[in-house]
Amino acid sequence: MAVTIKDVAKLADVAPSTVSRVIANNPRISEKTKRKVKEAMEYLGYHPNFNARSLANRSTQAIGLVMPSSADHAFQNPFFPEVIRGISTKAHEKDYALYMSTGKTEDEIFEGVVQMVQGRRVDGIILLYSRVDDRIMTYLQEQEFPFTVIGKPYKNAELITHIDNDNFKAAQELTQYLISLGHERIGFVGGNLNLVVTIDRLLGYEKAIRDAGLHYKDQYIVHEEFLKEGGQEAVRELFSLPEPPTALVVMDDLMTFGVISTLHEIGLSVPEHISVASFNNVMLSELSSPPLTSVDINIFQLGYEAAGGLLDCIQTCAPAKRVVVPHNLIIRQSCKPKLAEKETV
Template identity: 60%
Template sequence: MNVTIKDVASLANVAPSTVSRVIADSPRISEATKQKVKQAMEQLGYHPNLNARNLASQSTQAIGLVMPSSKDVGFQNPFFPTVLQGISEGAQEKNYALHMTTGKSEEEILHAVVQMVQGKRVDGIVLLSSKVEDQVISYLIERSFPFVLIGKPYKDIEEITHVDNDNIRAMKEATAYLIGLGHKQIGFIGGSLELIVTSDRQDGYKKALAEAGIEARSEYIIHQKFLREGGQQAVRELMQLEHPPTALVVADDFMALGVLNTLDELGIRVPDDISIVGFNNVLLAEMSRPPLTSVDINIFELGYQASKNLIQMIENSNEPTKRLIISHRLVERLSCSQPSVEKSDKSND
C-alpha cells in the first residue's frame, strides 16, 4: 500500500500542508514540528517524490562541480577527494545531488559549463580553482548564474562569493617557521602562476623573507604542476645550484612527496641536510618518510562551506555576496630542523 502525505499528516497530527512545507524545508516550520513529521515519515516508510516537486518548482535540486583540467591535477592530487567530501556533505544536508564536469582544456571545461547552465541541469555551480583569466567565471557572472568559488577571484572580488584560506598569511607563517629555526637559504616550489593560490603563497613567502631582511633569490623560486612529478623536477633543479637552499617551502603536499622521493634518491637527508614544509596537510603528509611538517588548511571545511553557501544563494536570490576565510594551522612533524653549520657556511661563502 502506498503511503501518502495524508497518512504522514495523520500520524504526526498536523495538516497535510505542514508535511509539504517540511519536505520543502520551509523556515516557517519550527524545528520541533519538522522532527515530529520526519519521525512519522520514517515510521511509515514515506519517501517524498523529489522529482515531481523539482519539476513543479523549476528546480533540478542539483549543483554542478567544475574540476580543473583533467590533463593537469584534477584526478591525481589528494586535495580534491577531500574537498569533494566536504561539498558532498553540504549538499546532502539539503537533499541536493552533485553533477561533476571537467575537460582536457579550458575550452572543453567552458563548453561543459555552458551545457550545464543552458540545459538547466543544475541550480548552481561550485568552482574548485581560480585562474588569472577565467572564462568560466566571466560566463557565469554574465549569465547571473549562482556560483561559489573555492579560492580567491583574480578580479570582481566584491561580486563573487568565495571560500578561501588566507594563503598569503599561511605561507608567510610557514616561511617564518623555517627562518626561526635559523634558515636563510629558503627555496619556494609552487604551481602555475596562472593560479591565484600560487601567486598568493609566493607573496607570503617573499613577505616573510623581507621582514627577516633576507633577499628573495630568483633561482630559489620554481614553478611546476601541482603533481608529484612537479616536485621531483623542481627539487632536482634546485639541488644542482652552486649553493642550494637549506630549506624549502612547497606549496602543495603532493609536490612535496615528489621532493622527498627525489632527495632520498640523491642521498640528501631530511631534515639533517635540508628541511621541508608542505601545504594542505593531506593524509600522505603524515604517512611520508619522514612525516612532513605541513600547513593544515581545513580542506573538508572549504568544500562544506562552498556547497552550503551556494545552496543559500540558490534558495534566496537576495543572499549577500560573502568572503569566507577558513582557518589554517602549521602541523609540526619531523621534516624540519636547524640548518647544518657546514651547509650554511658554504652557502654564505
C-alpha cells in the same frame, strides 16, 4: 511505467493537486486527507519524478561541481575527494545532490558549464579552483548564475562569494617558521602559476623573506609541473646552484613527496640535509617518512563552507561574501634547525 501522482490521487480518491499538496505538507489539507493520501503513496510505493518537479518548479536540488581539467594530474590529489566530502556533507543537510559534467579539455569543460547553466541542470555551481582570468567565472558572472569559488577570484573578488584560506599569511607563517629554525636560504617550490593560490603563497613567502632581511632570489623560486619529470629537473637545478637552499617551502604535500624522492636521488635526505614544509596536510602527510610539517588548510571545511555559501546564494540571494577558513601549522619531522655552515653537505 512508474507510479505517478495521478495513480495516488485515484487510489486515495482525491485530486492530483491534493496529492501534490500533501507532499509539500501544505497546511490547507486536513490531517485526515493527508493520512489517506500518505497511505496510498505508501501502498503504491510512490516516488516523485524529479524531472517533472524540476520543470514545474524551476529548481533541481542539485549543485554543479567544476573541477580543473581532469587531464591535469592535480586531479589525483586527495584534496578533491576531501573537498567534495565537505561539499557533500553540507549539500546533504539541505537535500541537494551533486552533479559533475565530464569535459576533459578546457573547451569541453566550459561547454559543460554552459549546459549545466542554460539547461537548468543545476541550481548553482561551485568552482573547485581559482585561476587567473578564468573564462568560466566570467561567464557565470555575466549570466548572474549562483556560484561560489574555492580559492580567491583573481578579479572582482568582492563581488563573488568565495571560500579561501589566508594563503598569504599561511605562507608567511610557514616561511617564518623555517627562518626561526635558522634557515636563510629558503627555496619555494610552487605549482601552476595560473592558480591564484600559488600567487598568494608566493607573495606570503616573499614577504617573510624580505621582512627577515633575507635575499629574495629568483633562482630559489621554482614551479613544478606537478610532481614528476619536470619537477625533478627543477629540483636538480635548485641544488646545483652555488649556494643551494637549506630549506624548501612546497605548495602541496603531494608535491613534497615528489620533492623528497628527487632529493633522495641526489643524495640529500630530509630533514637531515634539507628541511621541507608544505601545505594541505593530507592524511598521508602524517604517515610519510619523515612525517611532514604542513599547514592544515581544513580542506573539508573549505568544501563545507563553499556549499553553504552557495546554498545561501541560491535560497536567499545572499550578497557576496568572503569566508576565510582558518589554517594551522602542523609541525612534524620534516624540518630541522639549520646546521652550522661547516656541518652541512
